Amino acid sequence: MSYLSGLLDDFLSLLFPRLCYACGNHLLRNENLICTECHVLIPRTNYHLEEDNPVARLFWGRCKIEKAAAFSFYNRDSRIRRLIHNLKYRGIKDIGYELGKIYGLDLANSGFTRDIDLIIPVPLHPSKEHVRGFNQSFLICEGISAATGVLVDTKSLERVTKTSTQTRKSRYERWKNVEGTFRVHDPLSLLGKHVLLIDDVITTGSTIESCVEELLKTEGVRVSVASMAVALA
């Protein structure tokens, strides 16, 4: 960078400070969206390294999943929570790609995605996606895809009815609420495939469970699951 453009850059950052979306501190010139400190300090679950982990256990006796993992813990005031909040509710779409890329590198390096054929984001209902303007899980998938080389499939699984808000409902009500709301659009495209299903946050697992049940109706399909964060009770 030339001296002049460096000066201009410094001047612009005075007027429009670039702040880390996880901690709010000023970003350095070579940092993008998330500062280096947050990169390092976001606690990793490392569940992708152990077959028997709390996310995998969440689905025991509910639906058949090959492997399950989550990048970080969704705690109150956690960095990952602030990032996902900025992504979903402030529409900072680049955060989705960035987080997906960070996690995708972990997944690729550990061999977690070696036998994965397709990455599928948990679909939003079209009307919700229309209001928000994007599906955050899709943006995360794009980052994971860039890091792993596995293609994203947004066509095969779709959401068919609107679910009312999930808060203040019992686990059974939540499950009933999303039951039967996903549909495989083109079973042929999934025949015999190992799918990695991606959500932004896993809480009760009921949405994932619904997707998995639907996906498993297609012959030879196997499903693994990963999310950017997990909220453990």
Ligand SMILES: [Zn+2]
């Ligand atoms: Zn930060």
